[in-house]
Amino acid sequence: MPDPGDWERKKARRKGKATTPAPASTAPAATPITVPAQTAGANPWETAAATLKAQQQTPSPAPTPSAPASRSEPAAPWSTVDEKSSTAALRKLGRGVLWGVVGLAVITGVRSWIIPNDSDAPAPVAPKAAPAYPSDAAQAAAARFARAYLTWDEEDPDARAAALAALLPADSDTDMGWDGRGRQDVLTVQPGAVTATTQGQARVRVDVLIHTTEDEGTPAKGKKKATPAKTADRWIGLDVPVVRTAAGVVVTGSPGMVGLPAHGPKLPDLKTPDTDAAFAQQTEGTVKAFFKAYAGGDTAAVTAPGATIAPVPEGMTLVAVTSWAADAGTGDDRTGAARVMWKVGQAQIEQSYEVELTRVASADAERWQVVDVHGGAA
Structure with a gap:
């Protein structure tokens, strides 16, 4: 036989679907369940059903939350102080400077602060070169001097002195070692290398072609006339000392005769052109x-x-x-x-x-x- 409780539960569910009770705003007090006393001759199934129905319709008492134990709040360990306007301004300024430095680092790169770029370094200042020696003026002065110095005639010694005086500093010795004898002419002069030394001085090489008259021969025994004088043409080298002055280049003193090389320098290896x-x-x-x-x-x-x-x-x-x-x-x-x-x-x-x-x-x-x-x- 079916359980009388099952029948009552089904009946209660049907009634719950038809009518939904509004929720109570407050929890009702607990109501004791009264179980009807079973009378003589009553149906036991109906009595059990009535008891179960009464249990289901009676709501369970809502648990009453226990009130928390009251306790006093502890006092705060600090006190609030108003910030001065100057302090706030300084703080804002510091933040602005910090963000400016960060932005500059992003633009220029932090590496350039630690290792400077070589291209940004100033170029080294080249030493100022000394002015070039006036070689053309030195060659011209030495060539004129060589012609005057190597030209002499014992019959006209003053001509050589006058030519040298025009090229030498004032009060210079215009004889320059010549003993006043003989005759010699200069056919051509060729100025060469200029070698600068110190204190604005230089040495100029001049090649000179001279025509020299040799001594006349003595009369042969039994003859009245002497043999004619011999002449000779030859190249000689002359090193002429000069110095640079504000007015130009001038010869400083007596030159020296030097020999000429027997042959020229060795040629470099020159490429011979191909032929057709x-x-x-x-x-x-x-x-x-x-x-x-x-x-x-x-x-x-x-x-x-x-x-x-x-x-x-x-x-x-x-x-x-x-x-x-x-x-x-x-x-x-x-x-x-x-x-x-x-x-x-x-x-x-x-x-x-x-x-x-x-x-x-x-x-x-x-x-x-x-x-x-x-x-x-x-």
Whole structure:
């Protein structure tokens, strides 16, 4: 048989769905449950159901929260003090400076503060170079002095003294060691290297070609006339001391004669240009015709249009073009080296030339012609 409690619970749920009681605002006091006394002859199932229904409809008493024990709040361990306006301003200023430094570090980079950039460092100041020695003025003064110093004539000693006085400081010795005898002329002077020393002084090398008259020979035994005097031309070297002054360069004292080297310095290793044998053969006739006209004094017919080449001096006769070698290359302008034998007086001498050619084209022909020539081909 079904439990009488199940039947009552189902019945109570149906009634709860139909009517929902409003919640009480306050919890009611606990009501004791009265269980009806079972009378004689009553249905036990109905009595059990009534008891269960009464238990379900009676709400459980809400738990009454226990009031917390009252206790006194402790006093705060600090006291509030009003901040002065100057202190606040200083704090704001400090924050502004701090953020400014942070922004500057972001822009420039912290590394540049620790390791400065080399490009920002000031460039080292180069030492001021001393003014260059006036070599041209020194060479000119030394050349004039060399000519006056090495020229003398015992029949006119005052001429040498006057020439030296114009080049030396006042009150200088214009004899400069000459004993007043003999005769010597200077044919040419060639100033050379200027070697600066100290205190504005320098030494100038001058090469001088002198013409010297030797002593007359004594009369031979049994003869009245002496042998004629001998002359000689030779190059000598002269080192001339000079000094720089506010008014210019002047000779400071007596020079010294020095020897000339027996030969020049050793040449560096020079690259020989490559040659074009086919082009040399093609233009050999052009080059020979040019040198023939070059010696004859009329080059207009064998030179390129617009070119002007002066003829060789008179007294030179063409013997032959001994060689012609064209440099390797391409284009309308080419060069080459020619060796030419000339007759000068009773002698013959071979010389070298650099010849420049250009291609000249017309409506019906094309040919190579000389546009320029230089002595001393490399």
